Amino acid sequence: MHNQEWYIGDVKINNRVIVGPMAGVSNEAFRSIAKQFGAGLIYSEMVSDKAIVFKNRKTHEMTKVIEEERPLSMQLFGHDIESMVEAAIFLDNHSDCDIIDINMGCPVTKVVKAGSGSALMKDEEHACALVKAIVEKVKKPVTVKIRAGWNLDMINAVSLAKGLEQAGAKAIAVHPRTKMEMYEGHSNWDIIRQVKEAVSIPVIGNGDIKTVEDAIEMMKQTNCDAVMVARGVLGNPWLIKELKDYFETGSYGESIPVTQRFELALEHAQRLIELKGERVGMKEMRGHACWYIHGLPHNNKVKAKLSRMTKYEVFAEILNQYKNSVETEDYSWLEIEN
Numbered sequence: 001m002h003n004q005e006w007y008i009g010d011v012k013i014n015n016r017v018i019v020g021p022m023a024g025v026s027n028e029a030f031r032s033i034a035k036q037f038g039a040g041l042i043y044s045e046m047v048s049d050k051a052i053v054f055k056n057r058k059t060h061e062m063t064k065v066i067e068e069e070r071p072l073s074m075q076l077f078g079h080d081i082e083s084m085v086e087a088a089i090f091l092d093n094h095s096d097c098d099i100i101d102i103n104m105g106c107p108v109t110k111v112v113k114a115g116s117g118s119a120l121m122k123d124e125e126h127a128c129a130l131v132k133a134i135v136e137k138v139k140k141p142v143t144v145k146i147r148a149g150w151n152l153d154m155i156n157a158v159s160l161a162k163g164l165e166q167a168g169a170k171a172i173a174v175h176p177r178t179k180m181e182m183y184e185g186h187s188n189w190d191i192i193r194q195v196k197e198a199v200s201i202p203v204i205g206n207g208d209i210k211t212v213e214d215a216i217e218m219m220k221q222t223n224c225d226a227v228m229v230a231r232g233v234l235g236n237p238w239l240i241k242e243l244k245d246y247f248e249t250g251s252y253g254e255s256i257p258v259t260q261r262f263e264l265a266l267e268h269a270q271r272l273i274e275l276k277g278e279r280v281g282m283k284e285m286r287g288h289a290c291w292y293i294h295g296l297p298h299n300n301k302v303k304a305k306l307s308r309m310t311k312y313e314v315f316a317e318i319l320n321q322y323k324n325s326v327e328t329e330d331y332s333w334l335e336i337e338n
Contacts, residue, residue, distance in 0.1 A: 015244050027275060028275050044097070053087055073098065074100055102143070141171070147175050155178065170202075174206060298334055
């Protein structure tokens with residue numbers, strides 16, 4: 001077992017379980033649930049440097065952090081050194097985040113076209129100059145999330161990681177797929193091992209962790225300092241607790257009663273409504289609800305019903321009916337109405 005406490009710069013993190021950033025997901029409602037299940041560190045969804053600099057109200061809202069979520073890493077994306085530095089200074093002074101993370105991993109076309117996200121991996125010199133300029137201007141530790149490389153002919157995670165360490169980065173998270181692979185195929189964990197061997201700052205392993213066994217295997221293969229889960233916890237935040245328990249004690253609990261999934265989905269919906277109002281919150285909840293009921297019988301029919309709802313009342317009714325169906329194995333209400 002690892003000692004559970006570790007540091008990124010001067011920020012103490014209580015365990016080795018990190019919940020990574022997911023666009024459209026990692027808002028305060030989701031983060032508070034991740035924290036409830038014991039995550040040691042949580043990342044925000046990425047925010048645009050330009051939107052911060054141009055004082056976009058919605059973006060400024062996204063940089064708010066509540067005490068219960070901390071420690072929290074606020075993830076910034078952009079390309080221009082000047083506006084990235086300005087945005088980082090804003091986070092340093094006006095956000096209660098603990099860590100400023102620079103995104104060099106996002107493979108989405110819109111982000112990459114602007115030279116941000118994983119496009120930064122194509123120009124190591126610029127990427128390192130960018131981090132160095134930010135580190136010199138902020139007090140909070142700066143970390144970077146990278147991919148294996150741009151494509152299979154350009155796997156440069158190791159050389160970039162070394163440059164980023166020299167530039168003053170305090171930790172590096174590695175998602176070992178290339179930009180071209182997006183989220184396809186299986187990530188190559190050996191790249192995480194190579195990065196870990198090349199630098200002396202903490203290395204966070206990311207990619208394809210869906211079970212405790214996956215995390216154990218990643219730690220064994222790569223010797224990384226912590227594991228980052230992201231898509232694996234959608235609809236299944238229990239994975240966070242299982243990982244935390246395993247790292248602390250060497251064992252973890254039995255499988256989760258199905259009824260708990262429904263309870264948590266309702267709680268998540270309430271938190272989203274508090275954050276975004278009923279209409280927007282419930283629209284967002286459609287996706288989350290599909291993750292919460294993933295793998296349950298006849299879930300496609302339930303998903304079809306959920307895809308149209310905009311009210312919490314309707315949502316709760318569908319879920320409660322479905323919960324009864326799962327318990328009694330009587331799904332007739334689904335057949336009748338469809």
